[in-house]
Amino acid sequence: MSRLTSDTLRIGDTDYPVHDAPLPGTWVCAALEKGYRLAARVIDRYHVALECQVCGTLNLARAFTLNKCRPVCKGCQFRKRQEEAQSVGLVYLGRDPDDPHYGRYRVTDCGHEIRRQFELIKRAIDGTTGVRCEICHRAREEEEACARGWRLVGPDPDGEPNYRLYVHEDGCGATQRIARVNMQTGRFACGTCGDVWSAKPSALYLMRFAAPDRSPVLKLGMSRDPDSRMRHQLGLPDHVEAGILRIVPMETGRAALVAEKRLHGELRRDYPGAVVPPEEFSDYLRVVSEIYDASLEPVILEMLDRVEAAGPQSG
Ligand SMILES: [Zn+2]
Ligand SMILES: [Zn+2]
Ligand SMILES: [Zn+2]
Structure with a gap:
């Protein structure tokens, strides 16, 4: 795989001029010892191009680093960072252009992009810290x-x-x-x-949202004023059809909160496949969770019937 053109060598995204001088035998040996093939000398007499024997990536290194230290392969490093990211629920996108200690990641669960110190990812793997999406x-x-x-x-x-x-x-x-x-x-x-x-009356509600060309979704929640919640607080754009399917008045905010938590718990347990991930609605709905597939409508309506039948103080 000769990436040598007449007098330049492409390393990463950059073409470097080949430095036309013999390859010293000690450098060739040092490269082999450290897992590389000495592909060429580039730029000037202080730089070399090293081909990784594991992944084939060409790396630019200083001759000094080759002889005195262990050059890091960018290809292997990228792959390692990808694997590390994956093990903590992230996708590695690359280094942060502004800071060599930081990487850019996509959170698998919600699709948001975050930046994190590489060191922090290592600690997340150890379990000493978590990785949370600050946007969510x-x-x-x-x-x-x-x-x-x-x-x-x-x-x-x-x-x-x-x-x-x-x-x-x-x-x-x-x-x-x-x-x-x-x-x-x-x-x-x-x-x-x-x-x-917590002492004032509140209500549980079930809302339905339909954005054009998307499958409709449900939101189960609680509010003292579901109508205002839907109209003013969810940040709905005009092209999204929205409606309240059901309101169950609750005697206190406290009772509503307890009932709501219980219903979400049951839904997540019994219908995990119907929990819609945020990336499917975050562009038109200003909420992060507790959105369900519209197929659950009869199930949730029945749950709400049961809450209402149990009386206003039920929780
Ligand atoms: Zn490599
Ligand atoms: Zn997020
Ligand atoms: Zn006040």
């Missing part, structure tokens, strides 16, 4: 707040990592620091208007 994570936190009638503004101004800053969007409009876990469970009150989300 942010969207999830926004949704949590939305479901309680609040809006996520951003991180806690006091720097407390478990707290966030929120606005009482469906209430008095006040801004408040709230622990994220309390936002999740609804166990907090608005310090300005006194509104306690």
Whole structure:
């Protein structure tokens, strides 16, 4: 496989001039010892082209590195990073052009692109750290707040990592620091208007969305005001048909939350194949999870019937 043209050699995406000088025997041996074939001298008397004996990739190296160290094969390194990424649910896309310690990855579950330190991927493989998609994570936190009638503004101004800053969007409009876990469970009150989300009536809902040329999907969720949730908070573009199939009033937000969690658990357990991955709707629906295939409509309607039959305080 001679990639030698008259006087240049293509390495990666670049053509390098061949440096017309004999290949010293010691360099040829050093290359073999380190897993390469010395293909040519390039650029000047300080550089060589090394062909990896494992993967065939041509690498540019300094003659000094060849003789004194162990040159890294870019092809083998790419393959290794691909394998490492795959083992933690990512697809390796290549190095970050701005920082040699970072790589670009696609998250297999949601399709988002993230950048991560190579070192962090190694730690994720060891299990000492997780790899989470911050785009989905942010969207999830926004949704949590939305479901309680609040809006996520951003991180806690006091720097407390478990707290966030929120606005009482469906209430008095006040801004408040709230622990994220309390936002999740609804166990907090608005310090300005006194509104306690978990104690006020709420509702479970089932919505149906149909974008043109796509299979329709269902969203099962809870909100004090499902209609406003659908119209204003989901970020629906005009071309998506949306409708509320069912609303089950619940006596308290707390009961609604418990019931909702139980239903999602049952659906994920009994119909894992009907859970639609975010990449199939994230372009038109501002939510990250708990979207189901439209074929589950009768199943979910029946579940909601059971919740309603059990009474308003059921959870
Ligand atoms: Zn290689
Ligand atoms: Zn994501
Ligand atoms: Zn308020």
